[in-house]
Amino acid sequence: MSDVLGGGPFFHGTKADLRVGDLLTAGFRSNYRPDVVMNHIYFTALPDGAGLAAELAAGKGAARVYIVEPTGAFEDDPNVTDKKFPGNPTRSYRSTEPLRVVGEVADWTRQTPEALQAWHERLAPIRADERGEIIN
Incomplete structure (x- = not known):
């Protein structure tokens, strides 16, 4: 499928401390539904979108945005x-194959504390399994 999708560069947001050459893989718990182990690794062509994902990610580390390249189909x-944005204007993708870290972005737009709190409140029902579904 990936031959018809938009090109990179691509980005992944996380709180993990990674190095160039590291591989990001599926098989970890969802940031949005901790009871779900993900079959895919997610990424975007928008650095600020990856930044938001990094800020919402589970864990105590610093939010980081990495430049990644898919190693297989996506x-x-x-x-x-x-479900939300037909046509993929968010340029959001997923793969069952690893993503290779090729760099880190320092100049992405961070959320204000108020905006980040609003995101956490919006995601709370999903994290509590009250509503929402993750297509895995």
Whole structure:
């Protein structure tokens, strides 16, 4: 599927401290539903979107945005494109294959404390399993 999707560069947001050459893989708990182990690794072509994901990620580390390259096929993220933004204007993708870290971005837009709190409140019902579904 990836041959028809938009090109990079691509970005992944996380609180993990990674190095160039490291591989990001599926198989970890969801940041939005901790009871779900993810079958895919998610990424975007928008550094600020990856930054938001980093700020919302589980963990205590600093929010970081990495430049990544897919090592295999990828597809539009159906959690975003099919349900919320048809046509993928968020340029959100997922893959079952690893992503290779090729660099780090320092100049992405960080959320204000108020905006970040609003995001946490919006995601609280999903994290509590009260509503929302993750297509895994």
